[in-house]
Amino acid sequence: MHDQGFFFQALVYLTAAVISVPIAKRLGFGSVLGYLLAGIIIGPFVFGLIGEEGEDVMHFAEFGVVMMLFLIGLELRPSLLWKMRRSIFGLGGLQLIVTMLAIGGIALAFRQSMNEALAIGLILALSSTAMILQTLVEKGQIKTSAGQASFSVLLMQDIAVIPILAILPLLASEIHTAGDAAHHADEARRIAGIAIEGWFKVVLILVVITGIVLVGRFLARHIFRLIAKTGLREIFTATALLLIVAIAVVMDLVGLSPALGAFLAGVVLADNEYRHELEANIEPFKGLLLGLFFIAVGASIDFNLLFERPGLVLALLGTLIAVKFIVLFLLGRVFSLKGGQGLLFSFVLAQGGEFAFVLISYSQQNQVIRPEVSALLLIVVALSMAATPLLLLLNEKVFQPMVEDAANERDPDVIDDGETPVIIAGFGRFGVIVGRLLLSNGFTATILDDNPDNIDVLRKFGFKVYYGDATRSDLLHAAGADSAKTIVIAVDDMNKALKITDLVQKEYPHLEIIGRAVSKQHAYEYLRRGIHNYEHDMFHSSLNLGIRTLTKLGFNPYQAYRAARIFKHHNNAIEKELFKHYDEDEKKYLSESRRFAGELENLLQTEHHQSIHEFDTAWDNTTLREEVEKASENKNRN
Numbered sequence: 172m173h174d175q176g177f178f179f180q181a182l183v184y185l186t187a188a189v190i191s192v193p194i195a196k197r198l199g200f201g202s203v204l205g206y207l208l209a210g211i212i213i214g215p216f217v218f219g220l221i222g223e224e225g226e227d228v229m230h231f232a233e234f235g236v237v238m239m240l241f242l243i244g245l246e247l248r249p250s251l252l253w254k255m256r257r258s259i260f261g262l263g264g265l266q267l268i269v270t271m272l273a274i275g276g277i278a279l280a281f282r283q284s285m286n287e288a289l290a291i292g293l294i295l296a297l298s299s300t301a302m303i304l305q306t307l308v309e310k311g312q313i314k315t316s317a318g319q320a321s322f323s324v325l326l327m328q329d330i331a332v333i334p335i336l337a338i339l340p341l342l343a344s345e346i347h348t349a350g351d352a353a354h355h356a357d358e359a360r361r362i363a364g365i366a367i368e369g370w371f372k373v374v375l376i377l378v379v380i381t382g383i384v385l386v387g388r389f390l391a392r393h394i395f396r397l398i399a400k401t402g403l404r405e406i407f408t409a410t411a412l413l414l415i416v417a418i419a420v421v422m423d424l425v426g427l428s429p430a431l432g433a434f435l436a437g438v439v440l441a442d443n444e445y446r447h448e449l450e451a452n453i454e455p456f457k458g459l460l461l462g463l464f465f466i467a468v469g470a471s472i473d474f475n476l477l478f479e480r481p482g483l484v485l486a487l488l489g490t491l492i493a494v495k496f497i498v499l500f501l502l503g504r505v506f507s508l509k510g511g512q513g514l515l516f517s518f519v520l521a522q523g524g525e526f527a528f529v530l531i532s533y534s535q536q537n538q539v540i541r542p543e544v545s546a547l548l549l550i551v552v553a554l555s556m557a558a559t560p561l562l563l564l565l566n567e568k569v570f571q572p573m574v575e576d577a578a579n580e581r582d583p584d585v586i587d588d589g590e591t592p593v594i595i596a597g598f599g600r601f602g603v604i605v606g607r608l609l610l611s612n613g614f615t616a617t618i619l620d621d622n623p624d625n626i627d628v629l630r631k632f633g634f635k636v637y638y639g640d641a642t643r644s645d646l647l648h649a650a651g652a653d654s655a656k657t658i659v660i661a662v663d664d665m666n667k668a669l670k671i672t673d674l675v676q677k678e679y680p681h682l683e684i685i686g687r688a689v690s691k692q693h694a695y696e697y698l699r700r701g702i703h704n705y706e707h708d709m710f711h712s713s714l715n716l717g718i719r720t721l722t723k724l725g726f727n728p729y730q731a732y733r734a735a736r737i738f739k740h741h742n743n744a745i746e747k748e749l750f751k752h753y754d755e756d757e758k759k760y761l762s763e764s765r766r767f768a769g770e771l772e773n774l775l776q777t778e779h780h781q782s783i784h785e786f787d788t789a790w791d792n793t794t795l796r797e798e799v800e801k802a803s804e805n806k807n808r809n
Contacts, residue, residue: 183220187213188462202309203302204560206462210469211557221470235460236301236525237419238453240329240430243304243322244437245446255323262320262506263327266520270296270498277490283544286342290539293335294531294548295491297524299556300325300430301461306563307519317515320508324520329431332526336426336533343537375425383418383432387439395445399623399638408452415453444626447619448639451646464525471528472553476546487551492558495521511574518566522559523552591615592656594682596641596671598629601687601708602661606634616659617650642670644678657683663708665693672700691746698750714739 187209195205213220275292283291303321307313313322391414398410415433422432440446477484496517503513531548534540540548593609593616595602602618609616618636620626626636639646641662652658658675662668668686675682686705688694697705714735721731 180221183213184463184466187466192462202462203306203465204557206465207469207557207560210466211472212469213466214470214472216472216474234419234429235457235462235464237429237433238415238457239301239304239461241415241418241433241437242450242453242457244434244439245441245450255319258320258323258506259327262502263324265502265505266324266499267296267327267331269502270495273494273498274491277494287540287544290339290342290534291544291548293338294527294534295495295523295552297328297332297526297530298325298495298520299522299524299559300329301464301525302522302556302559303519305461306560310563312515315512315515317503317508317512317519320503320506320512320516321519326434328524328526329434332431332530335530339530339534339539340537342534342539376427379421379425379427379432380435383421383436384439387436387443391440392443392445395443395449395638396623396626399445399448399621404452404640407448411449411452412456442635444636445638447617447637447646447649450649451639451643454645454649468525468553468556471549472557473546473550476550477554484547484550484554487547488554488558491523491551491555492521492562511571514566514570514574515563518562518570519559521562522555525556527552591617591651593617594619594641594647594650594652594655594658596658596660597662597668597687598634598636599625599661599663601663602659603629603634605659605661610634617655619646619650642667642674644674647674647679652679652682655682657685660684660686662687663689665689665696668693669696669700672697672702676700694746695750698747710739 188206191209191212192202192205195208196202212218215221271289271292273292274295275288278288278291279285303325304313307318307321312318395407395410398407401407414436418432418436419429422429440449443449499517499520500513503509503516508516528549531540531545531552535542535545591614593614595606595616595618598606598618598620599622602620606616606618618634619639619641620629620636621638621640623638626638629636637650639650641647641650641660652675658671658679660668660671662671668689672684672686675684684702684704686697686702688697688705688707694705694707697703717738718728718731718735721734722728726734
């Protein structure tokens, strides 16, 4: 029965997601609202298909947030994170403090105790990392100035969860008071024990963080290289998941946020050559778990409390959103977020967060917040998260058009160093020449190769090469195919090159394809796909060797170069003409090949016997030098 219950629950969750999310996307609401509606429908209020086990599902699905922050960390090198310190600690820190004081002040006005008001302010100052980042990425707004500011605030909030967890138990100290001296002595010993334990915990935290940095910086590369050599994608995926699960478990054991630990690990691995492969392998798991998390949030909304006290719940919901919106809008102005970007920043963060569910429960266990207050806070936070997609839709349809030029202009995207105009797929002996030429002319490139040994050698010479299979759409997406201009397909496997070509033409049609052709058939397959920007991988080296051979046979350097140039031009024209007969008539193809070969021979013979104009050899320093030397020798003899 247990197995049947598990499969039934899986069927319920998956069916709800598959039906609700496409409908929500079709109506323009976004996937997050679709997941929330799915949770409401299958939850206790509507069909009752899930009950108390929904809380267990939520705890499991919160791992999606951990994965999301790991992926975000992969996009941020430490140098870039340092550049964002002003917005993280300045804007993010002020948002936390001002929002906490504002909400705590309102709680005091409603006759809550000082400690309870402070706890409420701390909890409600947080926003939903999972919902906001998912929505911003989905709408393509993560790299706008509002998106970057929102990310900074969320990162600061995730960091702040650690001290908040430490502060909350201290707020319950006034409850445990007594008049007798014995109790005070016990209390003093308890406080001293807490202090000792606190110092030990600080040391342990520093050790864990240092370990994560050292492993990610020095050991992970060798581990992933060994795994990549197996050629088994599922083992690479298992290793990536093991890394994140291990970090989450260790961080949880020392009392830190698993999400923050995953983010730190991602930042440390941001310069790792296996970054794109990690991102591509983890992305599907992250998406599914986040979807599951949002469904669980929707199912957790207590509509019975809403119907019992609708006025109070809606008033608290409106107050929360209004207070956070005003604080965010004012801070956005201070930090130069104006017009449409300021509105987007304010709307997107004006809700409670997923960490609130944990902190509310933790506060109630430590007797900081009374049960009736925690029940109200839970439904207000859940409703505020459910209202966020609607608020963003309202902003997009109503408020943004009211801002001057907002409908026609958008702030420039904040482009980080990770985005490059060129992707090079395959960095062997052919691709490395292309890469060196681009780099020497000031162009950076995202380079993908699936040979671990090759990557290890090239990185020693300063190339930023990443391990990954470019035939995977998710990996190309992770490498920046959405924003790149050109992809150079330099792999030496024709079938793999054509697979990449088909994938790019289907999913990234804006990318200009420049290909390496390893054979005549390969060139024809490019032409069949409408691609004319290709080169045979040995053509130019063979041609240059032919030029040298001609000079040894009596041609002067210019004559040899001119013959090679005519040969190349005629060969390219012949190749395109022969392609017309390649699939139709083999006999016709062969006869045309012989005819074109004869024409080329006659053309080159004619060119060779024609006199070369004196200006044609003006560039030929070697020939001129030889002529001067011969003239000098003749003069000396005479």
